[in-house]
Amino acid sequence: MSQSQYLNGCAQRAWERPDDGKSTHPSWAQRLAALGYVETPEIEPIRRTALSTLLNPETAEQQIAGFNNRWTERMEDYLQR
Numbered sequence: 001m002s003q004s005q006y007l008n009g010c011a012q013r014a015w016e017r018p019d020d021g022k023s024t025h026p027s028w029a030q031r032l033a034a035l036g037y038v039e040t041p042e043i044e045p046i047r048r049t050a051l052s053t054l055l056n057p058e059t060a061e062q063q064i065a066g067f068n069n070r071w072t073e074r075m076e077d078y079l080q081r
Contacts, residue, residue, distance in 0.1 A: 004044065004045050007043050007045060008042060008043055011041070011043050014028045015029045015032075015039075015040040016029075051063070
C-alpha cells in the first residue's frame, strides 16, 4: 500500500466516522462540509516540509536532534515507571 493510499484510506474512515455527541468539536466531515466539501477530498502526500523550506539545514538538524533527544528521554522515563 502506498503512502497516498494509506493517507486517503485514513481520511475516508475519518469522514465516515459517526459524530461523537460528547466531543467539543464537530466531526471532520462536518468541518469540511462547512468549507464546501461534499465528499472526502483527495490528500496528496507531503513532498516538502515547512521545516525544510523555512530553516537552513544546520538549524533544522539541530531542532530535529533536540526533539529526538527530548522525546527519547521522556519515553525512557515513561517506560521506567
